[in-house]
Amino acid sequence: MATDKKKSQQPAQKGMRGLVIGMIVFVVAVGAAFAVISNQSIKSLKLPSSVSKADGYGIVFNPTGSPKIDIWEDFQCPICDRFEGINGNYINQVVQAGHAKVVFHTMSFIGPESILAANAGACAANSGKFIQFHAAMYNNQPTTENSGKITNPWLTLIGAAAGISDPKFSSCVNNGDFINWTKNIEADAAAKNVNATPTVFVNGKELDRNTQYMDPVAFKKALTDAGVK
């Protein structure tokens, strides 16, 4: 009896088995293909002002300045907060004095709240207050990543705290005007082999992570050696 039952199930079960394997292979192929395609740079999209495609879609200050300093960061990254605390004032001085071309690449690999924050950063850049927003963001960085604290209303408040009075700022944040742009920042960082934040390049060469990032004297020396006045 038991063997009879097993026999009669066999062809159906074999078909079922093939079907299940086929479905799994199909889902894997579609998911993988979609993941590869959707993480490429988007060709035509709305860009914040002061963003340059040639500079990896980063937010550029002093475009004709020299040397060139590239900073990759994520607004949610705790080490970026430490880096900002150590070198932030100096970097801002360099930016404001025009002593270097400085490009900020606000990445979003830490998660969905980083995407919202990077979008808001681009909105702030459009309102001419990126540096102020950047400082306010780190001053108020939530202690845990993607905890639900970083929302568009919260980012609008951070903008207000940074002194942004431009009415376009909050609509830009809430409409997610530059959400797609954050993908291009990621795609460019991926192509440039940026594997941690913060990452700093001076004239295209990465600083030494072990000695030059968290020591303000060494960091300043690295920049002045490259020609920052």
Added chain:
Amino acid sequence: MANQKFATTHMKFQGWITLLARLVLGGVLIAAGALKAGNPAHAAMAVRAYQVLPVTLANILGYALPWAEMGVGLALVIGVAVKGSAIIGGGLMLLFILAISQAWARGLSIDCGCFGGGGAVAPGHTAYVQEILRDTGLTALAVYLFRYPHGKFGLDK
């Protein structure tokens, strides 16, 4: 004599051990894949940080690998193509062990990025021993499944 007794006892429970091995290896693969698939940018960064593959290839692997892991894991949990899935799953684990070992040997400081996360970390914040031990245990499960693919509640007959 003792060997024979062990073999008899083993055969009595083999179907259940196979099921357990399938659920553990499959479950780990599904979890690892799902955690990474939700953040492809970070998954790609994790693969790049091993500094083995050319950057373009590393990125493609980072985007695609989580889906492959989920597929193999799903097959193991359902119990279809167990032998083939065990070969792929065990092969992946061996690759991971090799990748982690070479990073360790070259003095890189990275997080394996096995369950999301990944990328360069501060020196002294690595966990290479734990990562390799875990993957070695999972490889052993894959070997067992290769030898004994047929177990309880599987579609394979």
